[in-house]
Amino acid sequence: VSYELYYWPSIQGRGEFVRLALEDAGADYVDVARKPGGVETMLKFMSRNPVFAPPFLKHGKLLVAHTAAILHYLGPRLKLAPKSESARLRLHQQQLTIADWLAEVHDTHHPIGNGLYYEEQRAESLRRAREFRKNRLAKFMNHFEALAGEPFSYVHLSLFQMIEGLRYAFPLTMKKMESKVPRLVALHGDTAKRKRLKIYLASPRRIAFNQQGIFRHYPELDA
Amino acid sequence: VSYELYYWPSIQGRGEFVRLALEDAGADYVDVARKPGGVETMLKFMSRNPVFAPPFLKHGKLLVAHTAAILHYLGPRLKLAPKSESARLRLHQQQLTIADWLAEVHDTHHPIGNGLYYEEQRAESLRRAREFRKNRLAKFMNHFEALAGEPFSYVHLSLFQMIEGLRYAFPLTMKKMESKVPRLVALHGDTAKRKRLKIYLASPRRIAFNQQGIFRHYPELDA
Numbered sequence: 001v002s003y004e005l006y007y008w009p010s011i012q013g014r015g016e017f018v019r020l021a022l023e024d025a026g027a028d029y030v031d032v033a034r035k036p037g038g039v040e041t042m043l044k045f046m047s048r049n050p051v052f053a054p055p056f057l058k059h060g061k062l063l064v065a066h067t068a069a070i071l072h073y074l075g076p077r078l079k080l081a082p083k084s085e086s087a088r089l090r091l092h093q094q095q096l097t098i099a100d101w102l103a104e105v106h107d108t109h110h111p112i113g114n115g116l117y118y119e120e121q122r123a124e125s126l127r128r129a130r131e132f133r134k135n136r137l138a139k140f141m142n143h144f145e146a147l148a149g150e151p152f153s154y155v156h157l158s159l160f161q162m163i164e165g166l167r168y169a170f171p172l173t174m175k176k177m178e179s180k181v182p183r184l185v186a187l188h189g190d191t192a193k194r195k196r197l198k199i200y201l202a203s204p205r206r207i208a209f210n211q212q213g214i215f216r217h218y219p220e221l222d223a
Numbered sequence: 224v225s226y227e228l229y230y231w232p233s234i235q236g237r238g239e240f241v242r243l244a245l246e247d248a249g250a251d252y253v254d255v256a257r258k259p260g261g262v263e264t265m266l267k268f269m270s271r272n273p274v275f276a277p278p279f280l281k282h283g284k285l286l287v288a289h290t291a292a293i294l295h296y297l298g299p300r301l302k303l304a305p306k307s308e309s310a311r312l313r314l315h316q317q318q319l320t321i322a323d324w325l326a327e328v329h330d331t332h333h334p335i336g337n338g339l340y341y342e343e344q345r346a347e348s349l350r351r352a353r354e355f356r357k358n359r360l361a362k363f364m365n366h367f368e369a370l371a372g373e374p375f376s377y378v379h380l381s382l383f384q385m386i387e388g389l390r391y392a393f394p395l396t397m398k399k400m401e402s403k404v405p406r407l408v409a410l411h412g413d414t415a416k417r418k419r420l421k422i423y424l425a426s427p428r429r430i431a432f433n434q435q436g437i438f439r440h441y442p443e444l445d446a
Contacts, residue, residue: 052320052366064312066319073312086285089296096289097275103326111334111347113354124334124347131336143275 003029003074006042007055011213012165014067014102015055020157021071023200025078031205068095071154080154094147094155098162101140105169106214108132108221118218129221133173137166141181148183159184160191165215170222226252226297229265230278234436235388237290237325238278243380244294246423248301254428291318294377303377317370317378321385324363328392329437331355331444341441352444356396360389364404371406382407383414388438393445 003022007015009031022029033042033054042054049063056065057073064070072092075081081091111128112121144159163184167174178185191197200206209215226245230238232254245252256265256277265277272286279288280296287293295315298304304314334351335344367382386407390397401408414420423429432438 050317050366050370052323052363062309062312065316069312069316069319072315089285089287089292092295093288093292094273096292100275100326103323107330107334111330112350113358115354115358121350124350127335127344127347131338135336135338140275143273147273 001060003027004032004058005029005055006032006045006058009034009039010207010210012161012207012209012215013055013213016207017067017098017158017161018055018057018070018074019205020161020197020200021074021078021080021154023205024157024194024197025074025080026196027074027078066099068092068099071095071158075154078154080152080157091153091155094144095158097140097143098155098158101162102214104132104136104140105165108169109216109218118216122220125218125221133170133222137170137173138177138180141177141184145181145184148181148187156187156191157197160188163188165209168209169215169217171217172222224283226250227255227281228252228278229255229268229281232257232262233430233433235384235430235432235438236278236436239430240290240321240381240384241278241280241293241297242428243384243420243423244297244301244303244377246428247380247417247420248297248303249419250297250301289322291315291322294318294381298377301377303375303380305376314376314378317367318381320363320366321378321381324385325437327355327359327363328388331392332439332441341439345443348441348444356393356445360393360396361400361403364400364407368404368407371404371410379410379414380420383411383420386411388432391432392438392440394440395445 005015005018005022007013007018019031032038035041045051046054051063051065053065055067055070056063057070059073062073064073072088072095075088075091076083081088108129109118109125110116110121111124118125148159192201209217211217228238228241228245230236230241242254256262258264268274269277274286274288276288278290278293279286280293282296285296287296295311295318298311298314299306304311331352332341332348333339333344334347341348371382415424432440434440
């Protein structure tokens with residue numbers, strides 16, 4: 001049975017962390033909402049099932065929502081995680097920390113609420129982004145720098161995506177910061193060279209970063 | 224081997240969701256940081272191990288961080304979750320949605336950053352709390368209202384805690400909202416009557432809500 005991924009079709013967003021795992025593993029999957037009429041299919045499914053938000057994955061009868069839970073489920077099945085409970089739990093914790101990190105990236109441009117445009121919360125974004133750049137970013141980077149030597153897993157794919165996204169959103173900040181996290185930078189470079197991933201990244205299946213996603217480039221937030 | 228929970232000793236915070244599960248199950252556990260010198264023990268452990276933030280749980284050689292991951296691990300062991308992977312995953316997703324909800328509650332009084340006092344981000348808090356009350360709170364409540372009839376699990380204990388905390392933080396808002404989520408209100412009441420939980424809630428082990436925790440009562444945010 002092939003995997004069915006449900007996520008917004010026009011952004012990388014949270015769904016991209018799942019796409020990277022499926023693509024790197026060469027898994028048989030359908031990116032449902034990117035098919036014609038797919039968004040309607042996704043919304044209809046959500047209205048009838050207990051899903052709070054995309055992304056979610058269907059695999060046979062199983063339904064899994066939340067990026068980190070999806071990767072926890074897929075990990076051993078895609079050979080991107082060991083099978084033992086302790087090793088899986090260890091990776092899952094790391095993925096949950098990445099989820100928190102990603103939420104903080106999102107909130108740099110949406111500190112007041114999802115229901116408002118960036119332009120309606122620009123003043124607050126300037127403050128929040130400053131706090132993120134000055135205090136939070138290094139804390140997350142240093143945490144994962146210490147873990148960067150571990151055996152390859154889906155967590156590496158997610159860290160690759162974090163670095164990609166942060167370089168897009170905060171190029172000046174990252175330029176200053178990267179020399180302090182050489183192992184993380186090397187992990188990013190090594191991951192980008194993986195055979196199937198490289199093909200995916202160059203394909204039209206890889207949506208470009210844009211100003212509707214989680215990683216957005218507002219120069220004033222990177223000052 | 225008894226469980227060792229590590230969390231800040233003066234607040235309910237995220238650790239309370241784990242405490243409720245351990246207490247309701249009558250589990251043998253130590254709340255390490257509440258012992259004399261315990262905070263130092265916790266901080267020392269964190270400096271030597273890959274833990275991003277409390278709470279974390281030690282069980283023999285196993286180390287689990289992140290509230291939802293801890294409950295995922297404890298669930299079947301405490302008989303607060305079934306043993307099948309699909310059932311466990313289903314509860315885990317719900318707990319991850321609760322984690323997101325809780326983070327949004329936290330951000331009503333800290334929309335700019337953890338490193339600043341509430342008083343330094345009061346103006347932004349007024350806006351963020353308004354968005355939360357108007358748009359987000361009902362979305363989460365309705366989601367769980369639809370799930371409130373499921374068999375008892377650690378998720379029920381966490382929903383009990385959400386209702387408790389929201390009543391403390393947003394009494395006026397909750398008064399208006401509760402009639403719309405009768406099943407969730409009933410779930411809260413039924414849970415509060417559980418034998419071991421009731422004893423715990425009346426004991427000194429239950430820390431009172433206070434203005435350092437995640438649920439805080441600032442009347443201006445409940446207007």
